Amino acid sequence: MAEVRLELIEKIEGEAQVRYFYEKERVDFAEILFLTERGIEKILEGRDPWDALTINPRVCGICGHAHLIATVRALEDCYTDLQLSRKARNVRELTLAFELLQNHFKWFYLTILPLLDLEAPRRSVLEPSRILGEMIALLAGQYPHNSYAIPGGITGEITPVDLHGVRQRHRHLQKLFRREVIDVDLEAFVRCDRIEAMLKREGDLPRAMQRILDRGWERLGRSCDRFIVFGHNELFVAGKSIGTRLQKHLDLRYLRESAIEGSRARRVLYREKSYETGPLARAMLLKTPLTREAHRRYGDSLFSRILARVCEIPRLLRYTEALIASIDLSEPAWIDPGPLPEEAEGTGIVEAARGSLIHRLQIKEGKIARYRIVTPTQWNLGNGSREEPGIAQSALIGLHREDPAELVFKAFDVCSVCTTK
Numbered sequence: 001m002a003e004v005r006l007e008l009i010e011k012i013e014g015e016a017q018v019r020y021f022y023e024k025e026r027v028d029f030a031e032i033l034f035l036t037e038r039g040i041e042k043i044l045e046g047r048d049p050w051d052a053l054t055i056n057p058r059v060c061g062i063c064g065h066a067h068l069i070a071t072v073r074a075l076e077d078c079y080t081d082l083q084l085s086r087k088a089r090n091v092r093e094l095t096l097a098f099e100l101l102q103n104h105f106k107w108f109y110l111t112i113l114p115l116l117d118l119e120a121p122r123r124s125v126l127e128p129s130r131i132l133g134e135m136i137a138l139l140a141g142q143y144p145h146n147s148y149a150i151p152g153g154i155t156g157e158i159t160p161v162d163l164h165g166v167r168q169r170h171r172h173l174q175k176l177f178r179r180e181v182i183d184v185d186l187e188a189f190v191r192c193d194r195i196e197a198m199l200k201r202e203g204d205l206p207r208a209m210q211r212i213l214d215r216g217w218e219r220l221g222r223s224c225d226r227f228i229v230f231g232h233n234e235l236f237v238a239g240k241s242i243g244t245r246l247q248k249h250l251d252l253r254y255l256r257e258s259a260i261e262g263s264r265a266r267r268v269l270y271r272e273k274s275y276e277t278g279p280l281a282r283a284m285l286l287k288t289p290l291t292r293e294a295h296r297r298y299g300d301s302l303f304s305r306i307l308a309r310v311c312e313i314p315r316l317l318r319y320t321e322a323l324i325a326s327i328d329l330s331e332p333a334w335i336d337p338g339p340l341p342e343e344a345e346g347t348g349i350v351e352a353a354r355g356s357l358i359h360r361l362q363i364k365e366g367k368i369a370r371y372r373i374v375t376p377t378q379w380n381l382g383n384g385s386r387e388e389p390g391i392a393q394s395a396l397i398g399l400h401r402e403d404p405a406e407l408v409f410k411a412f413d414v415c416s417v418c419t420t421k
Contacts, residue, residue, distance in 0.1 A: 007405075016381070016414055022401065030396040032383045035246035035262040044371040047371040049075055049340055049363055050150075052371065054358070057145045059373070060289075060415060064144050065099040065136065066352035069347075070359040072149040073348030078363060079151070079337055085150030085276060087331035088153035090323045093233060094166075095136045096350060097320045101173075103353035104279075107413050108181075112306055113204065115407040116211045120204050131169045131176075132322045138162045153334035160329065161286050167324055174317055181205050182374070186314040193289035193296070205310050212303050221302035221408040223394040224274055227281035235319045240275060241284045244295075252347065253356075257374065267382030268374055268388065272332070276391045277299065277379040278412070279309035288315075302411040309413075340365045343350045352376060354413050380412045 007018045018032040040059050043054055056071040057064035069092055076082050107124035136143040141156055148155045174186065182189065182203035192198055199206050199213075212218055225243050230250060232238040239248040250270075257266040275281070280300065283291035290311055294304040340363065348359040355376030362370040384390040390399060395408050 007041045013014060013374055018396075018405075018409065020396070020405070024281060025401045026245075026321040026398050027405070028400045029386055029389070031262075032381050032390070032391050032392060033260070033263040034265040034381075035263070041371050041373060044361075044368050048366070049078075049361065049366050049368055052361070052368065053147045053150060057147060057164040061101060061144060063099060063352050063354070063357075063415065065095060065146070066350050066357050067359070068147060068149055069096050069363070070350045070357050070373075072151060073350065074346040074361050075151045075340065075348070077346030077348060078341055078344035078361075080341075082152065082337045085331045085333070085335060087158075087329070088333055088335075090327055091139050091154055091158065091333075092149055094320055094323050097138050097235075097316050097323070098132045098136050099311060100351075100353045101316050101320075102129050103413075104309055104316075105132075107353075108208075108306075108310055109204070111410050111413070112407075113208060115404065115410065116208055118204070118207055118211060120180070120294070123203065126179075128173060128176055131173050135166050135169050138165050150334070153332065153348045155334065157333050158327070158329060162314075163324070163327060163329065170317075170321060170324060174321075177313060177317065178203075181310065181313065186317055189311075189314050190318065191289060193293050195290070195293055198290060205307075209303065209307060212306070215241075217404060217407075218298045218303040219301050220399065220403055221275060221305065221395040221411060223391050224286060225300050226273060226275045226391075227284045227300075228270055228275035228277050228356065229281050229285050229351065230277075230349045230356035233351075235315065236282050236351050237285050239285050240270070241281070242343070244284075244292075246285065255358075255374070257372075258382075260403045263383055265382070266378060267384065274382065274384060274388070274390050274394075278305075279312045279355075279377050280305045281355060283308040283311065283353065302408050305411045307319040340366070354415060355379060375415065377412075377415050380415055 004019060005022055015294040017035060020027050021029040044055060052071050057068040059067045105125055105128040113120055126320050133143050139158060140146040158271050174416045182205045184201050227241040229236060229238050238250055239246055254271045257268050260267050266329055284410060288311060291308040294307050298304055342365060344363045346361055357376060358374040360372045361368055381392045382390040384393055387421055392412055399405050
């Protein structure tokens with residue numbers, strides 16, 4: 001008879017419950033359940049659409065900015081002719097990228113290293129997190145839970161002093177990355193395609209990846225080898241990948257949500273299939289050299305998943321450096337788009353730290369008639385069946401009782417409150 005073990009997973013911005021089913025010391029099946037509900041989508045119904053700009057950043061305490069940008073993009077999609085200055089667009093991109101960077105640092109130092117029994121000075125996470133929070137606040141007025149992005153642009157004018165402060169902090173952040181994460185030039189690291197070359201450098205990333213190799217965990221956590229990315233900009237490309245086969249065209253009509261028995265989260269599928277979203281998916285679509293090499297050797301394992309997310313940091317640093325240099329303070333912060341249509345539908349998509357975030361709303365008689373949020377954790381942690389398990393379920397199935405199931409689970413960086421919005 002199969003043995004069942006119930007485990008409460010904490011420190012994931014909320015809680016989740018995993019029920020492991022064992023056969024002969026290995027995980028035969030796993031159920032992932034989210035037991036709390038916050039009802040944000042229901043709260044939005046009947047409200048003025050502009051209220052969503054204040055409510056939605058509070059969906060989550062660590063990726064609220066992504067929810068703000070997805071919200072404003074959904075509202076702007078309701079207009080037929082809306083203008084946005086390059087400055088407003090780039091400032092939004094900057095603050096969103098800063099939130100991704102902050103999440104990446106926190107996840108690596110507060111979640112991954114402790115699960116590998118590795119220690120790092122507190123400054124390794126506190127200093128980058130503080131700096132990134134300050135940079136967002138300089139551009140957006142406050143952090144977290146700001147609402148500075150509105151249809152037509154942003155609410156405040158950035159001063160030369162603000163921009164100088166962002167530029168100085170950004171330079172310091174690059175130095176911190178080299179001092180703490182891996183001591184290598186950013187450009188060289190982005191181009192690196194050999195795992196052995198990465199392991200020879202000094203820093204917490206080589207230490208972490210070497211620990212995984214030393215313990216023989218590099219192939220654990222392999223899943224369905226299907227990846228999807230809906231957001232796109234100058235840094236990311238949209239599309240899906242099955243293994244290394246890429247397809248750029250996506251159609252939201254094929255996205256389907258379904259209720260999960262016993263859970264407050266909804267499962268999401270594309271063309272009736274589960275797909276992994278997040279840094280590994282983005283790297284596979286971009287063919288990032290080091291991540292592709294890890295995938296060639298170890299597949300979509302926890303080794304590849306962890307490496308892909310940390311490898312995104314230098315790419316984000318280069319991207320944000322270019323954005324800072326491109327800001328023209330003489331351009332308008334906001335261009336009046338006029339009133340929102342009384343009847344409209346809109347979709348807003350961003351690439352958040354954990355993957356593709358999709359906001360969709362319907363406006364009737366000037367009020368929100370329907371609002372739906374599809375989060376990255378729904379893609380990665382959606383609960384499937386034994387015949388069609390979800391992404392994280394597939395990664396857990398087959399693990400031995402002594403294998404690090406919590407590390408495999410948290411390599412996806414679960415966010416419970418986003419999932420049960």
